Amino acid sequence: MSFFTPNTAHLNSLNEKGKFLVAWRLSLIFTVFFGFVVTVVLLNDNKNPLALNVVALIIGLLNLFYIKLTNKYQLLFWFSAIGSGILSQLAINTVLQQTHYANFIWMITSIFIAFIGINKKTGYVFLTLHLVGVFYFFLFSHNLHVITITPKTTPELIGQATEVALALFIISYILNHYMTFNDLANHKLEIANKELEKQNKLISSKSLENETLVKEIHHRVKNNLQIIISLLRLQKHELKTEEAKMHFSDAINRILVMSLIHQKLYQQKELSQVEIKTYLEDLANDILSLSDTTTSIAIQIESNIKKIGLKTIVPFGLLINELILNSLEHAFTNVNAGEISIKIKEHDANTFKVTYRDNGFWKEPDLEHKSFGLELIEILSSQLDGKYSRIIGKEGTIYSFLLHNIDLDNNTL
16 A cells, blocks of 8 residues: 555455556545646746635645545545536636636546546536536636636646646546456456356256155155055055055055156256146046956046146045045946046146036935045145035035145245
């Protein structure tokens, strides 16, 4: 650190550090230059406008003291922009004995300081005010200025040329500083982007690895469930009564429902949801293939919901399984061709309606002794925070369900 480059450790961003350095260095240059001008005027030429130069020197000194004491830079840009703007406007309209090339460049400097040091809106305000001042000069002061101006001595011309050079230097310095820090910021942004890209690749790699592991787990769970199903099927053949075999078949189908979920999960890309229509189609086909019915059964599935999360699909899949099993066991005993229709329709943001219909002939349910299948339908409907109704008519049986999508209720999708 040096007097020309003060400590900027208290500032966080690169942009703030750059503005702090610009404010300090411009105040320093401003103070040194006008201190030199005031000294020269006092020693050699009392006819020059001493007052404006003294004001400029005071502004420079105040800026330096302020930034040294507070470590803040914002007000310095306001002081510099307002100070250089006011002094240049006063000079072109009150000091009639001199040319004002430098004053017009100071106006441009004031606008640059406002744009880069403060903000664009303030820059446009300064631009507008200086344009008004310039028009005022040409309409009301210019001709009087031309009449009053006198030839200048060589020292005076050198002094004015030096002032023009200073103003141009400040403009060039601001632009250079801005471009330098802009390039530095872009370079750091490029480094950050490269690092971020590396992190993204690492995260993607880990995510793919985890996804592969999760799919492998689902695959193994499915295989284990298939082993259980195979063992139950072998055990089923050793049973003596048809009722026991029927209960074993029901148990096998329920395990099959969960096995099919795991199979779907490791076969598809998305692990958190299952495509409901294809899942139910596969489930229905598997149930039909395992059933002992000789009746031709056609199952039609319609759904305007594409996917359902894991918390919902498990009880819902078991529910559909029970409905199809009940239809196969109780509805199609005296029917040549059976039909089952399953329609799923979104009801509102987190509920959906399910209409299950078959064309079989059911016996009226025993109100005192409900079958295990009906009890399970009630339990599964309750797990989905739903309700249902059942209508048995001449054309078949219709179940109407209004169920909640549990995954959406718990914000897990």
